[in-house]
Amino acid sequence: MQPRRRVPAARWLAGTAVVLAAAGCAPQSVTEQGQAVYNLYNLFLYLAAVVFLLVSGLVIWSVVRYRRRGDDLPTQTHGNNRLELIWTLIPTVIVLALFVFTIQAQNKVLDRPAKPDVNLTVTAFQWSWRFTYEGTGAEVVGRPETIPELVLPVGQRVRIKLVSADVVHSFYVPQTLFKRQAIPGTDNEFDLTFEKVGLYHGQCTQFCGLQHPDMIFRVRVVTQGEYQSWLAAATRRGQAGQPGI
Amino acid sequence: MATTELPLPALPEAHHEEPGGIVDYLTTVDHKKIGILYIFTAFSIFLAGGLLALLVRAELAQRGLQLMGENTYNQVFTMHGTLMIFLFAAQVSTGLGNYLVPLQIGAADVAFPRANAMSYWLYLFGSLIVLSSFFVAGGPAAVAWTAYAPLSTREYFQGTGMDLWIIGLAVVGVAGILGAVNLVTTIFRMRMPGMTMFRTPLFTWGVLVNQLLILFAFPPLTVVFALLFLERNFGAQFFDPTFGGSPILYQHIFWFFGHPEVYIIILPIFGIISEVIPVFSRKPLFGYRAMVFAFFGIAALSFGVWAHHMFATGLVYLPYFSIMSLLIGVPTGIKVFNWIGTMWRGSIVLSTAMLMALGFILVFVIGGITGIFLASPPIDFAVNDTYYVVAHFHYIMVGGLLYGMFAGFYFWFPKFTGRLLSERLGRWHFWTFLIGFNLTFFVQFLVGLDGMPRRIADYELDRWQPANLASTVGAFLTGVSVLIFIWNFLVSIRRGEPAGDDPWEGNSLEWATTSPPPSHNFHQLPEIHSERPVFDYRHRHDPAFATPHTDPERNPDRG
DSSP states (O other), X not given: OEEOOHXXXXXXXXXXXXXXXXXXXXXXXXXXXXXXXXXXXXXXXHHHHHHHHHHHHHHHHHHHHTBOOSSSOOOOOOOOHHHHHHHHHHHHHHHHHHHHHHHHHHHHHHOOOSOOSEEEEEEEETTEEEEEEXXXXXXXXXXXXXXXXXXXXXXXXXXXXEEESSSOEEEEEGGGTEEEEEOTTOXXXXXXXXXXXXXXXXXXOSOOSTTGGGOEEEEEEEOHHHHHHHHHHHHHHHHTTOOBO | OOOOOEEOTTOOTTOXXXXXXXXXXXXXXXXXXXXXXXXXXXXXXXXXXXXXXXXXXXXXXXXXXXSOOHHHHHHHHHHHHHIIIIIIIHHHHHHHHHHHHHHHTTOSSOSOHHHHHHHHHHHHHHHHHHHHGGGSTTOSOOSOTTOOTTTTSTTTOXXXXXXXXXXXXXXXXXXXXXXXXXXXXXXXXXXXXXXXXXXXXHHHHHHHHHHHHHHHHHHHXXXXXXXXXXXXXXXXXXXOGGGTOOHHHHHHHHHHHHHHHHHHHHHHHHHHHHXXXXXXXXXXXXXXXXHHHHHHHHHHHHTTOGGGGGGGGTOSOHHHHHHHHHHTHHHHHHHHHHHHHHHTTOOBOOOHHHHHHHHHHHHHHHHHHHHHHHTSHHHHHHXXXXXXXXXXXXXXXXXXXXXXXXXXXXXHHHHHHSBOOOHHHHHHHHHHHHHHHHHHHHHHHHHHHTTOBSSOSSOOOGGGHHHHHHHHHHXXXXXXXXXXXXXXXXXXXXXXXXXXXXXXXXXXXXXXXXXXXXXXXXXXXXXXXXXOHHHHHHTTTOGGGOSGGGOTTTOTTXX
C-alpha cells in the first residue's frame, strides 16, 4: 500500500501505460477479455473512418463543385427512389454486421466458465474500495487518502463479485477496456484474466458524491509465485485483525 | 400554376399592431412574442450554462485544484448539465417552433394561445426555481444532471438545493407537456386549406415529432422526479434495496425519458437543416417523404434504446438494446444522404446559415458515428462514463444543436426583425466556433479512450494534461465565438441591412408575409400546390415550374 504521492506514481504509470496511438485507437488491453474489445473497437474505427471520409468528401465536393454561378435555377430533382433505397439498405447491412461482431466480442468479454482461479469480492463505498480474497481471509481496504492496491496473479482467471455499500459506483481499470457498475442490493459478477505483469491505474467512473475523484485504486499484476507469497502475508495480517490498507 | 391570392378569412382589420413594450410581452398570447420570450430565456440560460462550462474547463486545464473545491466543482458541472439539457436545449426549439410553426402552416396563431402563454410562464418560473438553488444554504445540487438514486436521496445528499432542483424541473416538465399538447394540436388542426401533411415544411414536421416525443417522454420524467421527491421528503423507499426498492429502477425511468430527450433536442434541428439546405442549394429537399419517415423511424426507435445508457450496470438485456441503438444509425444516415442529395447539382449559396448547416452535418456525423460505437456493449464497457462519452454527446448537443440553432438564427433573424445579421461577423462566428468547438471536444475522445473518467474535479495522470489544456483553450475560443454572435445580434438589430420579406428566396409560408409578420401573421396567402408554396408563387409565370411534378402529395412515389 502506498501513500498518496501523485506525481511519481503517475510518472511510473505513464511508463507502463501504452499512450494511445494517434487517430483515436483504443489502448492495448492487458486482459484476455479486453483483447476482444480492442479488436472490435478497431473494426468500428476503420468503418467509421470510411463513412466519415465519404460523407465529408461528398459535402465538400458539393460545396466546391456546385457553388452558385448564375441566376439559372438548377434542375429541380425531388428524389430518386433507387438511390434512397441503396442508402437505406447499405447502412442496414453495415449495422447488422456490426451487431454480429458485437455479439461475438460480448460473449468473450462476459464469458464466465464454471471454475475461476481466484474469487474476489470488490466492495465500493464512499470513497474507496475493499478487496476481499474469498476463502483466504486476506483483505485490502482503502481510504480516500490512501490508494488501495489490488494484487492479482498473471494468467489466472479472476472472478470479481462487485457490490456497493452505499450509492452506485463503477469499477474501471482503463487498460482492461472494461467497467461495471457497483449497485446497492445487486451482486455483479465478471471475470478478468490479466496477461501482463504490471501496475495499472483504476478509478471509480460513476459519479458518487463529494470525493468521487479520489476513488482511485491500483491493480498490481504479479507472477504467480509472488502472488502466493503476497497472499500468505496478507492472510496472516487479515487473521491478526489488521487488514492491509 | 394558377395562383390566386386569398384574403384571409375571419381576421378583422381591428386587429391592430400592439406596442412591443414590457407590459405587452408580460401579457401577450401572440405565439410570435411567446416564441421570442422562449428563445431569449433559453439563450440566457445557455449563456449561464456556458459560463459554468468555462469554469469546468478552467479547473481542468491543469492538474490539481486551482479555482474551486470538489464540492463547488460538483455543483458547477451538475448545474451546467441541468441548465443546458433541461432548461436550454429542449426549450430553444420550442421557442423557434412557437414562432415559426403557425407561420409555416398558414395559421393566425397556435391552437391554444393562452395555454401557450401558460407553458412559457411555467417554464420561466420552473427555471427560476432551479436557479434559486444557487442562493440557498448548501448551494445547488451536486449529484450530476442525471441525479442517480440513491446518491440523490436525502441519506446521501442533504440540502434544499436538491429539492428546488426537483420541483423546478417538474414544473418545467409540466410546461413541456402543456406546450406539446398545444403545438401538436396546432399542426394537426390549424393548417390552412391545401396544406396537407405531406406539403407541410420539414421544420414543422421536426417540431411535430419532437413534441410528440415530449408527450411520451416528459410524463415518466415528471414521475421519476415525483418519486425522488417523495423519497427525499416523505420517507418513501422506491430506490432503497433494504426496503425492496431498486436503484436500477431510477436509471430505467430516467433513461426512458433521457434517450428520447436526445431526439427531442435534435429533431427540430434536423427540421432546420432540412429548411436551410434546400433554400441555399436552390433545389427542393431530396426525398421529402423519406425524410418524414426517417423522423418517425428515429422517434419510434428512440423509445426502445434507453438501456444503452445502462450497459455497464450488467443488469440489462444487451443484444436488444444494442441492435435497436445500432439501427437508429439507418434513418439518421438517410437524412444525411438526403441533405447531400439536396446539395448535389444544386446552386449553392454559402451564406452564414448555410455554413452553419454544413458545419452541422460534419460534426453531427462524428457525433452519430461515435454513437454507433457506444451502441456496442463491449465498446461501451470500455468508454462508458469516460470523456469519450462526454465528447460524443457534446458533438451531438453542442455540435448538432448549436450549429443547427445558429443556422436557424441566421436564417430566420430577418423574419423576426426585418433586418439581416451581418454576414461578415457571421463568418467570424462560424470559423471561431468550428475551430473552438472541435479543439474542445475532439481531444476528449482521445483522453477518454485513455481512461479519463468524467465528472472529476482533478485527474491523477500527467499524460491527460495536454489534452485537457487544449480542450480548455478550445472552450474559451468557443466562448469568444458566442460573444461574436451576441455582438452581431446587438449591431444588426439596430443597424442591420433591411431584409425585406423574403431575403433568401425561401420556400415556406413564413416568407410570404412581412418581416416581422403582423400580429395576425398574414395579409394574404398563396394557394398551396406543393411543399414549396412560396417557390411556386415566385415562379408562377414560369412554365418550367408550373407542372404538378413538384408536388409530393400528388406523386406519392416521387420524393
